[in-house]
Amino acid sequence: MPLFGKSQKSPADVVKALKEAVNSLEKGDKKAEKAQEDVSKNLVLIKNMLYGTSDAEPQTDIIVAQLAQELYNSNLLLLLIQNLNRIDFEGKKDVAQVFNNILRRQIGTRSPTVEYICTKPEILFTLMTGYEHQEIALNCGTMLRECARYEALAKIMLYSDDFYNFFKYVEVSTFDIASDAFSTFKELLTRHKILCADFLETNYDKVFSHYQRLLNSENYVTRRQSLKLLGELLLDRHNFSVMTRYISNPDNLKLMMNMLKERSRNIQFEAFHVFKVFVANPNKPKPILDILLRNQDKLVEFLMKFHTDRAEDEQFNDEKAYLIRQIKELRPIADH
Amino acid sequence: MDKKMCNINKNFDSEPGESTELEEAELNNRIFSVESDDELPVLAQNDQENPVIWLNDEDLDLETVNINSFFHRVDSDQIIYQTKKKRLKMIGKYVMGDLLGEGSYGKVKEMLDSETLCRHAVKILKKHKLRRIPNGEQNVQREIKLLRTLRHKNVIKLVDVFYNEEKQKMYLIMEFCVGSLQGMLESTPTKKFPLFQAHGYFLQLIDGLEYLHSKGIIHKDIKPGNLLLTLEGNLKISDLGVAEALDLFAADDTCYTSQGSPAFQPPEIANGLEAFSGFKVDIWSSGVTLYNITTGKYPFEGDNVYRLFENIGKGDFTVPEDIDCTLQNLINGMLRKDPGDRFSIKQIRQHDWCIRKPSKCGQAVPIPPLRGDEFHSITVLPYLMEHYYECQGSDDGEYEYYTERQLNEERRKSERPHHQLYEKSAHNNGRAHVSSQSTKRRWPKPISCISVNKFPGCKQS
Numbered sequence: 001m002p003l004f005g006k007s008q009k010s011p012a013d014v015v016k017a018l019k020e021a022v023n024s025l026e027k028g029d030k031k032a033e034k035a036q037e038d039v040s041k042n043l044v045l046i047k048n049m050l051y052g053t054s055d056a057e058p059q060t061d062i063i064v065a066q067l068a069q070e071l072y073n074s075n076l077l078l079l080l081i082q083n084l085n086r087i088d089f090e091g092k093k094d095v096a097q098v099f100n101n102i103l104r105r106q107i108g109t110r111s112p113t114v115e116y117i118c119t120k121p122e123i124l125f126t127l128m129t130g131y132e133h134q135e136i137a138l139n140c141g142t143m144l145r146e147c148a149r150y151e152a153l154a155k156i157m158l159y160s161d162d163f164y165n166f167f168k169y170v171e172v173s174t175f176d177i178a179s180d181a182f183s184t185f186k187e188l189l190t191r192h193k194i195l196c197a198d199f200l201e202t203n204y205d206k207v208f209s210h211y212q213r214l215l216n217s218e219n220y221v222t223r224r225q226s227l228k229l230l231g232e233l234l235l236d237r238h239n240f241s242v243m244t245r246y247i248s249n250p251d252n253l254k255l256m257m258n259m260l261k262e263r264s265r266n267i268q269f270e271a272f273h274v275f276k277v278f279v280a281n282p283n284k285p286k287p288i289l290d291i292l293l294r295n296q297d298k299l300v301e302f303l304m305k306f307h308t309d310r311a312e313d314e315q316f317n318d319e320k321a322y323l324i325r326q327i328k329e330l331r332p333i334a335d336h
Numbered sequence: 337m338d339k340k341m342c343n344i345n346k347n348f349d350s351e352p353g354e355s356t357e358l359e360e361a362e363l364n365n366r367i368f369s370v371e372s373d374d375e376l377p378v379l380a381q382n383d384q385e386n387p388v389i390w391l392n393d394e395d396l397d398l399e400t401v402n403i404n405s406f407f408h409r410v411d412s413d414q415i416i417y418q419t420k421k422k423r424l425k426m427i428g429k430y431v432m433g434d435l436l437g438e439g440s441y442g443k444v445k446e447m448l449d450s451e452t453l454c455r456h457a458v459k460i461l462k463k464h465k466l467r468r469i470p471n472g473e474q475n476v477q478r479e480i481k482l483l484r485t486l487r488h489k490n491v492i493k494l495v496d497v498f499y500n501e502e503k504q505k506m507y508l509i510m511e512f513c514v515g516s517l518q519g520m521l522e523s524t525p526t527k528k529f530p531l532f533q534a535h536g537y538f539l540q541l542i543d544g545l546e547y548l549h550s551k552g553i554i555h556k557d558i559k560p561g562n563l564l565l566t567l568e569g570n571l572k573i574s575d576l577g578v579a580e581a582l583d584l585f586a587a588d589d590t591c592y593t594s595q596g597s598p599a600f601q602p603p604e605i606a607n608g609l610e611a612f613s614g615f616k617v618d619i620w621s622s623g624v625t626l627y628n629i630t631t632g633k634y635p636f637e638g639d640n641v642y643r644l645f646e647n648i649g650k651g652d653f654t655v656p657e658d659i660d661c662t663l664q665n666l667i668n669g670m671l672r673k674d675p676g677d678r679f680s681i682k683q684i685r686q687h688d689w690c691i692r693k694p695s696k697c698g699q700a701v702p703i704p705p706l707r708g709d710e711f712h713s714i715t716v717l718p719y720l721m722e723h724y725y726e727c728q729g730s731d732d733g734e735y736e737y738y739t740e741r742q743l744n745e746e747r748r749k750s751e752r753p754h755h756q757l758y759e760k761s762a763h764n765n766g767r768a769h770v771s772s773q774s775t776k777r778r779w780p781k782p783i784s785c786i787s788v789n790k791f792p793g794c795k796q797s
Contacts, residue, residue: 109691151686193550194682237552237582282585315484 009045011067018042019074025086026079039087043094050101068102072116077102081126081143084136096139100146114150121156128162131169131181141180148187151195158188158199167210171222182225189229193238200233200242208246215255220264227259227270234277247278250287257295260302269307272320279323292330299327412740424723426450427498427507430458434715436706441465441472447509448716449495455512455714456495463504471595475577480508482553482576490544492564492574513574514567514712515703517560517629523704528632530698531663537563538626539690540571545618546681548573552582554589554614557596558621560628565703567712580614589614598641599634600624603673606645616675619684623670630663631656635671662689 009017021038024031049067052058059067071077080087080095087095103113117123124147130140147153157163166188169181189196200207214226234243246252256278259271278288292299303324310316425432433446442460449456466472483494498507517537521527529537541563548555555562555576562575578595591614594605602620604612627635635653638644647653651673655664666689669679684690706712 106691106693109688193546235584236550238550277584280584315481 011046011049011063011070014042014045014049015067015070015074015076018046019076019079022076022079022083022087026083028086036086036088036091040091040094043087043091043098046098047094050098064105065107068105068112071102072112075120078120078123078126081123081130081140084130084139085133092136092139096142099143103143103146103150111150114152117147118152118156121160124153124157125160125162128157128160128165131165131172131177134174134177137174137177138180141177141184144184145187148184148191151192154188154192155195155199158195163188164206164210167214170214170226171217171219175221178219178221182222186229189233190236193236197238197242200239204242204245212255215259220267224264224267224270227267227274231270231273234274243277244281247281248285248288250291253278253288253291257291257299260306265307272306272316276319276323279326286333289330289333292327293332296327296330300324303327415740417739417743422719422722424719427458427500428496430456430496430509431716431719432458433719434707441469441476442505446512446715448714455716456509457512459508459510461506461508463506476506476508478579479576482579482581486548486551486553488544488547490540490571490573491547492572510574511572512566513564513572514706515565517563517565517571517625519704520565520701521560521629521632524701526632529629529701531630531694532696532698533700534626534629535689535694536569537571537629538622541573541622541625542681542684542690544571544573545622546685548579549615549618549681552584552586552589554580554582554591555618556580556591556594556614556621557600558618558625559597559600560625561597563625569703582614591617596621598644599636601645601648602675603649603651604675606648613675615681616678619670619678619681620675623667626670627655627667630667631659635667662687662692666690 018039021035021042024035025039029035046067048056049059049063058064077099080099084092084095103111103117105111105113124144127140127144127147130144131137144157148157166181166185170178170185172178172181189200211226211230214222215230217223217226233239234246253275256271256275260268260275262268262271278284279292281288284292303320306320307316427447429450431448431450433448435443435445436457437444439459442462442465444457444459447456447458448454461476463473466476469475480494480497483492487493492513493511494508495511496507496509498509499505500507521529528534541558545555545558553576555573556578557575558573562573564572564574566572580591580593582589590611592611594601594617596605596617600621602612602617605617624635627633633656635655636644636647638647651671653671655667659667666679666684666687669683669687672678679687702710703712
């Protein structure tokens with residue numbers, strides 16, 4: 001029994017109280033205001049157990065273990081996320097903090113919360129749909145990115161149908177949500193190199209047909225960001241086979257050549273870094289070679305004048321000179 | 337051995353301009369005047385009339401030659417030192433600070449970007465020194481080219497590059513780091529880190545390495561000496577001088593050359609294989625690094641490179657008994673003789689030792705202080721202070737020249753209050769500490785000097 005202040009509530013009590021409060025908040029009965037208050041209060045209690053306060057240390061491992069166990073058994077994490085939009089502003093942030101802390105918990109080499117979420121993937125899917133609700137999108141974003149750090153969870157998300165909703169989310173009109181969704185999207189596609197490479201390879205057609213839409217987006221930011229990410233993905237050695245596949249498709253080459261002529265200089269520049277891969281390819285398939293040959297003179301002329309003010313960027317100038325030389329030297333393959 | 341040779345040579349072939357720079361680096365702190373009534377010691381000279389004589393073999397007659405006519409002896413108390421003023425030096429928008437370290441091709445100094453106020457380090461490369469190192473110039477150009485394309489929190493950033501054709505120097509401005517893992521290891525008696533600290537660095541190394549590999553870059557020289565730390569303790573992989581960038585369309589990571597440090601080379605290189613997997617070379621040397629920072633030893637040793645390579649080539653090594661078995665397992669996996677069996681980055685990441693966070697037991701090894709300053713305070717500031725606030729007083733400079741004896745006197749004087757300060761610090765922690773700090777900083781060891789011969793003004797009349 002502590003000497004000062006009220007006696008500590010046990011984790012089981014707090015979890016139970018919070019669950020009841022969230023349930024009544026969900027029902028939306030007359031005591032909504034009281035329920036809201038209870039939710040906030042109990043969330044703060046849980047948060048303090050995990051993080052401590054300015055004058056109290058976090059609880060011991062045993063208490064935290066009990067708390068985690070109660071959270072799993074009561075299914076409270078899912079309930080909280082499902083009702084996140086009903087919880088007040090500070091409460092939403094507390095949910096994200098509690099969730100992320102519990103997620104990071106380790107026992108030796110095991111991450112029990114990760115294992116738990118693997119058995120309850122609804123948690124992930126609910127978080128992903130959070131991007132559809134403006135008032136909880138960013139809270140869900142922080143939780144999702146924390147989940148994406150774990151390969152097992154990232155895998156569930158990547159291989160789910162819901163993943164393709166990201167192509168929608170990154171384009172929404174609210175800038176902060178679109179940006180947040182894009183960073184989660186990027187994290188999922190780049191964090192775990194081998195997993196991502198396998199995913200892109202096995203789902204090549206589906207992913208890149210969706211990706212094409214981003215590159216053609218009306219939204220300048222989406223177009224620019226997705227083009228940049230495309231460059232990063234293709235130039236990552238882990239994605240070697242995806243890259244070779246991408247650069248043998250003439251439609252992709254046409255798209256990049258059009259983007260080289262975009263109004264925005266930034267997009268031109270990013271497009272250059274994808275375009276160069278098509279040209280540098282030592283084994284260009286015939287359709288690609290044909291397009292380049294048909295435009296040989298125009299391309300050389302275009303590249304000569306392309307971003308000539310980047311004089312101090314040696315790398316860029318070297319690459320440009322290399323491309324010009326390559327294109328000049330292109331010769332049709334002798335027909336058999 | 338080579339390095340030593342270089343260091344010795346430096347004194348001989350340095351041009352006049354260079355030697356002043358050496359002073360600037362080492363002797364940049366002013367000696368403060370003492371209120372002592374001691375007479376100025378006699379600034380002496382023995383017989384200086386003897387000009388320097390070059391020996392001709394024919395003339396040499398050891399019996400008759402008086403040794404004193406070529407070796408001119410000057411007692412240490414008769415050497416005059418000159419204080420070096422903190423003269424503000426700017427290169428472009430960057431303000432120069434003190435020396436941070438020295439490599440085989442030049443110095444590394446601190447620098448401040450006067451526009452952004454970011455601290456940086458500048459590697460000053462001298463053309464003539466670079467030429468002496470095999471592939472020196474080529475390696476530097478390659479490093480610049482590679483670093484320009486890289487952007488990762490565990491890989492050193494190249495901020496800017498300058499050339500000075502007149503002085504034949506090249507300035508590589510990099511992220512500011514305070515030291516290497518090697519330096520830290522050397523500062524401890526056991527030459528190793530406590531597990532939790534080694535764990536933290538190792539994970540960062542693997543993050544950085546994965547990034548390099550994803551860019552098709554093989555570092556080829558991973559070792560504690562090439563892993564730098566920022567003030568915040570973030571690890572930065574540096575020195576891509578011998579790194580190789582794979583061709584974008586190369587089907588695999590086959591390499592044919594390696595110039596890395598012998599003790600960190602894998603068996604396939606030690607055995608002289610013509611072609612080998614590049615990525616697995618880095619895995620091996622990261623494994624040797626892990627072995628080294630956790631045990632304080634090397635898995636393979638040898639009196640000379642041949643013996644060393646012979647031992648590496650066999651691939652037999654032992655991990656000390658007291659290392660826990662998951663770590664042993666990881667090290668064994670990274671140091672498999674056959675590159676095909678050797679762990680991949682993914683396997684390392686998923687290894688139990690990497691996943692488990694070791695508990696924080698034992699004292700973390702701190703970054704060694706720079707010239708007594710454990711906080712690694714910004715060294716550019718005194719130059720700015722001198723330039724903007726103290727320029728009036730610098731002309732009278734009573735003690736612009738001083739002798740060893742004065743120096744010793746000063747030292748003795750300063751040590752006494754120093755001790756008092758430390759005693760005091762028990763009662764008055766914060767402030768006393770700061771002031772002891774500042775006394776410490778004013779005592780660099782002067783290494784270069786003006787000899788009496790060169791300074792006729794001091795001759796006894």
